[in-house]
Amino acid sequence: xxxxxxxxxxxxxxxxxxxxxxxxxxxxxxxxxxxxxxxxxxxxxxxxxxxxxxxxxxxxxxxxxxxxxxxxxxxxxxxxxxxxxxxxxxxxxxxxxxxxxxxxxxxxxxxx
Amino acid sequence: xxxxxxxxxxxxxxxxxxxxxxxxxxxxxxxxxxxxxxxxxxxxxxxxxxxxxxxxxxxxxxxxxxxxxxxxxxxxxxxxxxxxxxxxxxxxxxxxxxxxxxxxxxxxxxxxxxxxxxxxxxxxxxxxxxxxxxxxxxxxxxxxxxxxxxxxxxxxxxxxxxxxxxxxxxxxxxxxxxxxxxxxxxxxxxxxxxxxxxxxxxxxxxxxxxxxxxxxxxxxxxxxxxxxxxxxxxxxxxxxxxxxxxxxxxxxxxxxxxxxxxxxxxxxxxxxxxxxxxxxxxxxxxxxxxxxxxxxxxxxxxxxxxxxxxxxxxxxxxxxxxxxxxxxxxxxxxxxxxxxxxxxxxxxxxxxxxxxxxxxxxxxxxxxxxxxxxxxxxxxxxxxxxxxxxxxxxxxxxxxxxxxxxxxxxxxxxxxxxxxxxxxxxxxxxxxxxxxxxxxxxxxxxxxxxxxx
Numbered sequence: 337x338x339x340x341x342x343x344x345x346x347x348x349x350x351x352x353x354x355x356x357x358x359x360x361x362x363x364x365x366x367x368x369x370x371x372x373x374x375x376x377x378x379x380x381x382x383x384x385x386x387x388x389x390x391x392x393x394x395x396x397x398x399x400x401x402x403x404x405x406x407x408x409x410x411x412x413x414x415x416x417x418x419x420x421x422x423x424x425x426x427x428x429x430x431x432x433x434x435x436x437x438x439x440x441x442x443x444x445x446x447x448x
Numbered sequence: 449x450x451x452x453x454x455x456x457x458x459x460x461x462x463x464x465x466x467x468x469x470x471x472x473x474x475x476x477x478x479x480x481x482x483x484x485x486x487x488x489x490x491x492x493x494x495x496x497x498x499x500x501x502x503x504x505x506x507x508x509x510x511x512x513x514x515x516x517x518x519x520x521x522x523x524x525x526x527x528x529x530x531x532x533x534x535x536x537x538x539x540x541x542x543x544x545x546x547x548x549x550x551x552x553x554x555x556x557x558x559x560x561x562x563x564x565x566x567x568x569x570x571x572x573x574x575x576x577x578x579x580x581x582x583x584x585x586x587x588x589x590x591x592x593x594x595x596x597x598x599x600x601x602x603x604x605x606x607x608x609x610x611x612x613x614x615x616x617x618x619x620x621x622x623x624x625x626x627x628x629x630x631x632x633x634x635x636x637x638x639x640x641x642x643x644x645x646x647x648x649x650x651x652x653x654x655x656x657x658x659x660x661x662x663x664x665x666x667x668x669x670x671x672x673x674x675x676x677x678x679x680x681x682x683x684x685x686x687x688x689x690x691x692x693x694x695x696x697x698x699x700x701x702x703x704x705x706x707x708x709x710x711x712x713x714x715x716x717x718x719x720x721x722x723x724x725x726x727x728x729x730x731x732x733x734x735x736x737x738x739x740x741x742x743x744x745x746x747x748x749x750x751x752x753x754x755x756x757x758x759x760x761x762x763x764x765x766x767x768x769x770x771x772x773x774x775x776x777x778x779x780x781x782x783x784x785x786x787x788x789x790x791x792x793x794x795x796x797x798x799x800x801x802x803x804x805x806x807x808x809x810x811x812x813x814x815x816x817x818x819x820x821x822x823x824x825x826x827x828x829x830x831x832x833x834x835x836x837x838x839x840x841x842x843x844x845x846x847x848x849x850x851x852x853x854x855x856x857x858x859x860x861x862x863x864x865x866x867x868x869x870x871x872x873x874x875x876x877x878x879x880x881x882x883x884x885x886x887x888x889x890x891x892x893x894x895x896x897x898x899x900x901x
Contacts, residue, residue, distance in 0.1 A: 380679065382744055383798060384734075384785020387679045 337432040337445065338406045342397040343371065344417040344425040349395050355416035356399070359408055363448070364399040374422060394425060400432050402445045479574075483567075486574040489708035490583055496699025497586035501525050501593050504696050507689030508751070509597050512797045515681040516886025517601045518896040524596040524608055528589045531609060532616055536585040540616060544624040545571065545584065550633035550641070553625045557581075570630045570638060572706040583703060584624075591620050591653045597797030598661030599876075601671050601678075602883050605891050607876045611866055619660060619862040623855055624652050634851050636826060643826075644851030645818050645835065645844070647715065648704035650759020650810040651855045658755075658804020659859035661795060667867045668876060670794035672883050678796070683744055690747035694723050697754045701761040714822050715761040719754065722761075722773030726753015729777020737785070745781065748802065752780035755806035756813070763818035763835060772813050776806050811852040815845035 344352060349366065356364065370391040377390040401409050410427060418424055437447040506525040513521045532540070541557050545568075548554030557563050560581065568577040592612040599608070626632040627646045636643030646652060671678060680686065701719040705712035730749025731741040756776035757769055764772070784801035795801060818836030820826070826833045834841040870876055877883075882890035889895060 381738055381742060382680055383742075383748060384737075384781070385675060385789070387676070389679075 337400055337402060337435060337448065339398065339400045339430040339432045340406070340409055340413070341428045341430070342413045342417065342425065343369065343394050343427075344397060344413075345419065345423060346393055346395045348417045348419070348424075349397075351416045352397065352413055355412040356409065359412050361399060361401065361405075361409060361412075364397055367396045367398075369394050369396045373426065392423070400435060400448055402448060483574045486572075486707040486709075487576060487579055489712065490572075490575050490579045490703060490706065493699035493703025494579070494583040494586050496696045497583070497590065497703065498529065500693055500696030500700065501586070501590045502529055504689050504692035505590065505593050507685045508693060508747075509600065509689070509797050511682040511684065511686030511689065512597075512680045513601050514678065514886070515896055516888055518681065518685075518888065519892055519894055520605070520887035521596065521600050523892070524600075524605075525593040527609060528593040528596075528612060531613060532589045532592065533585060535613055535616060536581075536588050540588055540621055541581050541584065543617070544588075544621045545581075545629050547630050550631060551626060552622050553629050571628075574707055580706065583706075587649055587653060587700075588616060588620060588624070591649075591657045592616055594653070594657035594799055594803055595661045595664060597799035598664040598795050599668050600796040601887065602668060602877055604875060604878050605887075606874045607870045610874060611870050611876075614866045614869065615660065615863065618866060619656055619858055620652070623656050623858055626854070627652050627851065634854065642847055642850050643844075644811075644847055645763055645814050646759050646811070646851065647762035647814075647823075648701040648758045650756070650807050650814070651851050654755045654758060654803040654807025655811060655852055655855040656807075656859045658800045658802070658807050659856050660863040661799030662793070662804060663860055663863040664867065665793045665795040665800065667864070671796065672880060674794045680744070686744060687747055690751060694750055694754065697723070697758075701754075701758055705762055711762055711823060711825075717766055718757055718761045718764060718769035721766055721769045722753040722757030722776070723750045724753070725770045725773035726750050726756070726777040726780075729753070729774040730781045731777075733778045733781040734785070748784070748798070749777035749781065752776045752802050752806045755803050756780075756810040759807070759810040760814035760817060763814055763823050765817070765819060765822060768813075768817035768838075772810065772817070775813075776809060779809060780805055808852050808856070811848050811855075812845060815848035818844065 346368070371394055372390055372392055377388060377392055380387045380389055397413070399409070406429065410429070413427060434443065435447040436443055502525065506522040509525070510518045510522045537560055539558055541560065541563070542555055543553045546553035546556045563577050563581050565576040565578060567573050567575055568580060572580045592615055595615070596608065626634045627644055628635065630638040632638065632640050634640050634642050634644040636645055644651065697719055698716055702712045702716035705715055727746050727750040730752060731746045734745040735741045753773035753776045757772050760772065780802050783805045784798045788795060788798070788801055814836065816837045819838050820832035820835050823835065824832035826835065836844045867876065878887065878890065
């Protein structure tokens with residue numbers, strides 16, 4: 337099993353969700369986060385005073401899929417979240433040791 | 449048909465007095481109607497001025513602080529509505545508008561003794577003195593509330609309360625008496641030695657609060673995290689507050705005619721024009737300097753225009769009002785955006801840059817543009833006296849400068865002494881850990897936004 341963690345532009349969330357739904361991904365966890373990579377925030381000016389805003393709002397999407405589905409899911413996220421501009425975000429992939437459905441103690445791929 | 453005409457005629461005879469109306473009774477009826485009209489307008493004006501403090505200023509300032517301090521700054525304005533109200537009823541009104549010496553009123557109206565529905569002819573002959581008293585009360589409330597912008601996000605609540613009460617007694621009331629009180633030193637109409645024209649409180653309210661704000665900012669020092677971590681938390685609140693200030697200011701300035709008169713219309717229009725051109729002035733200056741106009745800049749410009757027109761709102765022609773507002777927008781922008789940074793003081797919400805600077809400019813502008821074409825209340829030998837430079841009385845600019853200087857001097861000395869006293873008695877600044885965790889939690893045990901609940 338793999339955990340796919342994608343940090344994307346907030347306004348891209350709906351498109352990414354649709355793309356994942358289209359390939360049959362059922363579950364995901366979404367968190368509103370703040371951060372920056374190379375985009376390095378922007379400047380805001382209040383009454384002539386400049387403020388450097390480093391941490392920009394982003395959305396973090398976490399989903400765990402079976403090993404075989406990894407590439408397909410990553411492709412769907414990349415295609416739907418991409419604008420081609422700086423600030424589109426990143427995807428990180430982790431190995432997952434175990435998954436457990438709390439309701440009935442099911443384990444492994446069938447718990448996803 | 450005949451029958452109906454007969455009944456109509458009979459009805460008219462029954463309703464109308466048989467004899468021709470008595471001219472005295474007619475005169476009394478007209479006066480009563482005028483008095484009712486004036487009173488209605490003045491009660492609405494008083495409510496409008498209160499609206500400037502409660503929601504208006506509280507929202508304007510509330511949006512400019514960080515979200516951990518939003519409740520604290522808002523309740524400071526609200527606290528003025530409670531505390532200064534009582535102070536004004538107990539002694540404030542008497543000391544400001546009673547008669548004693550050129551610098552301070554007497555005790556004849558203490559606990560509102562003798563303040564009833566009968567008019568006080570010295571101040572406003574067509575409205576109950578109670579109306580005049582409560583209208584002036586609203587001015588006394590908003591003035592110390594304006595200062596809270598200077599020490600926002602770092603002052604103790606006890607210190608703020610004590611400071612505001614002492615400041616009202618030592619700075620506001622003497623100044624109000626000198627300029628508006630009977631026998632006051634600077635009262636142009638009621639026996640003052642140096643005639644200063646202050647229609648709606650440019651000197652009494654804006655110079656006094658603005659200059660005191662600067663003294664507070666310098667005395668208290670900067671906020672923790674200033675300047676990099678003090679970004680305003682909600683310009684939406686700020687925007688709503690500014691809109692309420694604009695509307696409320698009609699009560700402030702047009703109400704200062706103390707009657708529903710042509711002069712009130714004149715002040716109303718001047719107020720509106722100066723607010724509009726103030727917004728334009730600030731926006732254009734900022735557009736030119738930064739390449740884009742900011743929302744905070746546009747609404748701040750309107751407040752600057754309003755603060756600056758206050759003193760002359762009932763004395764100048766509409767064209768002058770537009771010029772005054774435009775100048776205010778541009779100059780206040782440079783004061784706030786450039787000069788403040790140069791000197792490095794933390795006037796958190798720019799009470800000095802907008803009210804102090806705008807008020808002082810407005811005081812001098814009054815000396816230039818005041819004209820008896822708009823306000824002919826001041827008469828010499830029954831003829832309207834020349835008011836400002838445009839009427840040929842260039843010396844009035846000098847009188848206005850003396851008025852401003854007295855206001856500035858009293859504000860500096862009075863505020864410094866009061867701060868010193870408060871510092872000794874209760875301490876001014878909160879502990880650093882309280883300031884970092886925010887005054888809402890540390891002083892009030894509440895939070896403005898509990899988004900999880």
